[in-house]
Amino acid sequence: MITLIAKFLSALNSETRPSQIAMAIALALLIGFNGVVSLIGLLVIILLFVLRVNLSIFLALSAVFTVLSFVLSPLSNMLGESLLTSASLTEFWTSLYQTYWFRLETLNNTLNMGNLVLSILLFLPTYFFSHWLIVKYRHSMMDYVNKFKVVQTLKASKFYRMYLTVNGQ
Amino acid sequence: MTEQTTKKQLGMFRLSGAGVLALVVGGTAAAGYFGAGPITKSILSSSLEKAIGAENNIESVQYQLQPFGIKINGLQQTDPDNLSQNLFEFKQASASLNVWELMLGQVLIEELKVDSLTFNTERTTAGELYVPEAVHTEDSTSTISDFKNSIKVPSKDELLAKADLITEKKAKQLQTVWTSEKENVEQSLKNLPSKDSLKKYETQWQAIQNSEIKSLEDLEALKAKIKQLKADISKDKEAVAQIKSQYKTSKSNLDTAYSELKAAPAQDWSNIKEQLPIDDPSALAISKLLFGDEITGYITKAEEIYKTLKPFIDANREAKEQDKLSADLLTQGRDIDFTLVEKWPSWMVKSLLIDVIAPDGKAYRVEGNEINVESYVRNKPSLYSVNLVNMDGSEESFELSGQYFVDKASEFTSKGKWQLKNMAVDGKSLSKNKQMSLTMDQSLLNGDGTFAWQDKLESNHKLKFKNVKMSGEGDSQLANLTLDTLTKVSSFNLDIGVKGSLSSPSVSISSDLDNQLNSAFKEQVSERWDALQVETKQALKDKLTASLNSNSGNLEKFESLKAKLDNAEEEFKKYGKEQLDKLISDKKEALEKKLKDKAEQELKDKLKDKLKGKFKGFGI
Secondary structure, three states, X not given: OHHHHHHHHHHHHOOOOHHHHHHHHHHHHHHXXXXXXXXXXXXXHHHHHHEOOOHHHHHHHXXXXXXXXXXXXXXXXXXXXXXXXXXXXXXXXXHHHOXXXXXXXXXXXXXHHHHHHHHHHHHHHHHHHHHHHHHHHHHHHHHHHHOOHHHHHHHHOHHHHHHHHHHOO | XXXXXXXXXXXXXXXXXXXXXXXXXXXXXXXXXXXXXXXXXXXXHHHHHHHHOEOEEEEEEEEEOOOOEEEEEEEEEEEOOEEEEEEEEEEEEEEEEOHHHHHOOXXXXXXXEEEEEEEEEEOOOOOOEOOOOOOOOOOOHHHHHHHHHOOOOOOHHHHHHHOOOHHHHHHHHHHHHHHHHHHHHHXXXXXXXXXXXXXXXXXXXXXXXXXXXXXXXXXXXXHHXXXXXXXHHHHHHHHHHHHHHHHHHHHHHHHHHHHHHHHXXXXXXXXXXXXXXXXXXXXXXXXXXXXXXXXXXXXXXXXXXXXXXXXHHHHHHHHHHHHHHHHHHOOOOOEOOOOOOXXXXXXXXXXXXXEEEOOOOOEEEEEEEEEOOOHHHHOOOEEEEEEEEOOOOOOOEEEEXXXXXXXXXXXXXXXXXXXXXXXXXXXXXXXXXXXXXXXXXXXXXXXXXXXXXXXXXXXXXXXXXXXXXXXXXXXXXXXXXXXXXXXXXXXXXEEEXXXXXXXXXEEEEEEHHHHHHHHHHHHHHXXXXXXXXXXXXXXXXXXXXXXXXXXXXHHHHHHHHHHHHHHHHHHHHHOOHHHHHHHHHHHHHHHHHHHHHHHHHXXXXXXXXXXXXHOXXXXX
16 A cells, blocks of 8 residues: 555656656556456556556556455446346347457446446546546645655655665666 | 647547557458468367277368458377278368357358368378277177077077077976866865774764654654755765865866976977078078178168267257256346248258268268258258269269258158169178178179168169179088079079167168078978977977876876775765765654554554454354
């Protein structure tokens, strides 16, 4: 947990562009909800190679979003159930079911479908909201937060120093 | 500050990352493409060595990407029973796979080709053995030896030993009935009146007869005595009647047992005649003797193949059940089933093509479509065919085609037909037993047949042999007779029917050869059968006589009992109710007469006295 906060603080306080951090958060959301061994996971891995995103934030938040997907699984399940059993969409799903990628992803499973749809729906809002939040933080809150005793204690801790060493900052 | 500006100006895209990605993907693909072949070769080779137990050699294994597939070149599998030859070998086998279906867990082989599959070929160097040689047991010889033995005329002892004799059963039954009835009769005889009782009745009877009745009191006393005697006699008579009833029942049971025993030898003889060709030696089928080995061999092979395939079919069922169980354990999410236009079983070979070179050098093409063990998934039967590839331009042909279906309950059904034309059969050994060796030196074979399997086998095959030449040697009169007849045969038909389960099929083999041979046999064998008939009947008669003799003493005793009972009954007749009533009546009449006479005498005397008084004055 301390490492996670350390990573956050380090990234937020660094000169990394807000879009890179926001993209890392949004991609972590996709991985957290859909898993690494999936077509979405493969796409995210390719994007991680090609796009300049903050890997530390991505890795840390992947775990967080995985936990969040478990918490939200009843909601995802409900969403998937309503989509897959919708009479008006049956023909659409049946045609998709004939494709290999749909069956490979087991998207006929209510939870998997719910997770996919929910993560895609939340992808852009997460990106823009994270971007706005980071910009806001850096402009108006960073100096104020850094003055907190708890933050100073954390920055002085062994973990934070170790993290900075590892990240070369 | 300049460095910071430079960092901030870095764009969203990372070209170096794309390069690394390309390197990783390319490297992995190259390693897979060049390394997969040798790795697969090693795995395949060691798996076959473990499974079969002898050295396996593969020249090379190659993968192809479009369409994705595998190619195995030059495979040789050493025969563990003979290390200097290969169990099988082929030049090349190729299989193209559907990768997407493979990722979905289903092995869909679009096309499987095996080129020049050959069995039992010589190896250039002897192979190595990896496991101890398996012990092969032969359990199908008994049927064949039964065929061979069927030509021998059995002895009377063999016949009687094989037959479940009714005579013996009925003899035992008579003994049991006799023991039981003897006990019943002896039990009832305990109530038979003794000689003393009869003497006592005689004495009482004499006393009653001699008794003098002087008065009514005497008569009443006599009546009481007779009443007592009547009651005693009645009780004993009843006992005798009961004994006689028991005797009659026992006699009836014994008579039934005796009559059944006497009829048993005839029944035994009738049964023996039904089971054995005593009356008609032509029932001996020589075709069974000659072709039984061959057919039994095919059935044994078919059973082996079935036993090999059965675990795969059953394993599939078990796997399905396991999958279902795992699915039930999932607590999150629900699989919604949508109609799949193209369904596939867990494994399937869409198109199969094998070129086989048989040990006799003939080439066959084995073709198959939709080969799998879950036919119900696509509701399509699997098709197979075997055709002789005629390379030398002869008129020889062989065609076999069929189909099979495996339903949801893993029940296997199959049907098919075959046809054979102008196949040369040269130097075929038909019999190699001690009594006779027979070889078909030359013949031309035509034939056709059908087969079907649904719970049990149902197949009929017709073979026609033309231009036949046979030769052989025999060491008995019967064998020489057979050879003499067979060597004169130029053509014959063979009808084979195999029905029932593979493990215990009912095989019927008939041929017009049988008719040709049986007329010759009949003459030779009928004399022996006649003698056997007399001997067996005599043996059965002896068994009956022995059983009857053993019970004759008892029978005499039983007959004497009847005389004894008749005598007792006769004795009681003397003391019948009529006789006793008559005795009372006689005594009563005697008494009445006596009293009457006495009364008359008294009246006379009184009248005389009165008259004396009246005629006193007249001087009388």
